[in-house]
Amino acid sequence: MALRDPSALLGTRMSLGVRTVVQGLWRRAFADVPDHVRVELVDMCFQTRVPLAISGFTLAIVAAHMASASGNMWLGVLSAVGAAVTVFRIACDVLYNKRKPRGGFSPAESRRWEYLYGGSSFVFASLIGLLGFVAFRGTSSAHQLLTTALVFGYAAGIVCRISARPAIALPALMMVALPTAVSAIGRIEGSFLFYTVILLAFLLGSFETVSFLYRQTVEQISLKHQFAMLARHDPLTGLANRLGFQEKLILTATRSQGYSELMAVQSIDLDGFKVVNDRYGHPIGDALLQAVAGRLSGMLRDGDFAVRMGGDEFLVVQCAVANRDEAMLLGRRIVKILSEPFAMVDLELTIGASVGIAIGETGDDPSALALAADKALYASKSSGRNCVTFAQPSAVDTIARAG
Known part of the structure; x- marks a missing residue:
């Protein structure tokens, strides 16, 4: 009986381990939480006006610069679309906070706002991913450096600001990073292959960070509601105090x-x-x-x-x-x-x-x-x-x- 190659066996185990981790993160990302917790999680997403403006107009400026340097008119279109999407997202943030009742939105209303936020996030993340794809299809190292900074910067922002809703954060991370990684690995050169490995490693690490921050946030909100309930209810009978x-x-x-x-x-x-x-x-x-x-x-x-x-x-x-x-x-x-x-x-x-x-x-x-x-x-x-x-x-x- 022939012995299996140890390196192949190790690679198989690592692949299964990565798959298990990702599947676990994905299940937690889309797991249901109580309505009152979900409402607060969604509300956290609509407190990101400044980061939205910074990332949005940075995308527009980088894309406009690349369009001017390369003469690619489609990059100019991408710049204009990025600016329009950014204005739309900021307007949604302003409108959400203006219309939010004193006691917060109902679960049904909050869910509609979440869909709006998620959809616009996916569109914006796709624009950054597309810009990275175009940059690594070209030969300009300056453009590749700019898009790399944009990809990593926006991914870090997703982890920090949208981890409260991993069902939005995880797909958005993939939309940002994967097109750039695919374009880079298509160059079939040592440095680009190494770049792709690093990018995918950071993507996987970001998944775990989002999951950790999400669990911590849910626990804190749940504890806050429990303490609030105890302050207003008799612990023995459950009636109001x-x-x-x-x-x-x-x-x-x-x-x-x-x-x-x-x-x-x-x-x-x-x-x-x-x-x-x-x-x-x-x-x-x-x-x-x-x-x-x-x-x-x-x-x-x-x-x-x-x-x-x-x-x-x-x-x-x-x-x-x-x-x-x-x-x-x-x-x-x-x-x-x-x-x-x-x-x-x-x-x-x-x-x-x-x-x-x-x-x-x-x-x-x-x-x-x-x-x-x-x-x-x-x-x-x-x-x-x-x-x-x-x-x-x-x-x-x-x-x-x-x-």
């Missing part, structure tokens, strides 16, 4: 500007929870709070939300309430459902709930509504618990309509 309550009310008021809506704030206190927590311990108490949060969330309509204020105190906010009866109906339902037994491991626990309700307009002071609902809650507990009490219209000045 006090800060989240204030922000949601402000958002509700903003959305209803221009027309008046009634809003009900229901303050809820669990009757008998302390006895359960003291008797069975905090793990059972925590599980019971989570179950209460689940039942409250299951009773809410779209647009309504529940809040854990701390301990065994909760709030439920009803937006766009038609009248007092609608709020009373939910309050009674809360008392009924929270009074039903909870199955906790091998235990069946029964507690109760007292509810106080305050009704006002969406433009009213949220703190005043919550305070009025809290006072009504104390009245419920004083009346024997497991009941619902409305705040009096005079309990807080900002409540304009109570029925």
Whole structure:
């Protein structure tokens, strides 16, 4: 049995290794990320106005110089197209930032902007690749030096500025580098072959750098959103906390500007929870709070939300309430459902709930509504618990309509 050539075996293994690396990078480049992360990644692409201008007009100047020196009219056309594409890309950047809402674009809108950015990036990268191809088909070392600087400079810019969207960065890198490499290797000369090897090596290295920067960016954005969510949500139940309550009310008021809506704030206190927590311990108490949060969330309509204020105190906010009866109906339902037994491991626990309700307009002071609902809650507990009490219209000045 003949032995295989060791150098051929090594070359095969290296080829397979390179292919595996590239395939892995490509899969990660086109992998889906959560919508809120993708929106921020796309937004990063539209913060590159200065690099766009520098690279674009450098391409136009280099192509115009080569056209003048060689008499090739097509290079003049390439220069004009490069300048036009650059103006278009800068205009898109300006328009994106001008139209961007305060809270950012929706995922669907962000995706459309991404397609626009990606398409214009591919066109521009192809122009640089074409210029490199033409330069290395010719004999002018000065032109080859200029296009080499342009290719490496723009590739470095892609790695630094567009790595947030590798699905754009990796194809653009190939469009920039491969035409130049193909033209150089076609010269079949030692120095040009060496140049091609170096260019392709840097291209592969750029792939890995883009992948690394992309992973780091996604992790940072994900952590930022996680910390933001923890700051606004109760870690035990997942409901909004006090800060989240204030922000949601402000958002509700903003959305209803221009027309008046009634809003009900229901303050809820669990009757008998302390006895359960003291008797069975905090793990059972925590599980019971989570179950209460689940039942409250299951009773809410779209647009309504529940809040854990701390301990065994909760709030439920009803937006766009038609009248007092609608709020009373939910309050009674809360008392009924929270009074039903909870199955906790091998235990069946029964507690109760007292509810106080305050009704006002969406433009009213949220703190005043919550305070009025809290006072009504104390009245419920004083009346024997497991009941619902409305705040009096005079309990807080900002409540304009109570029925």
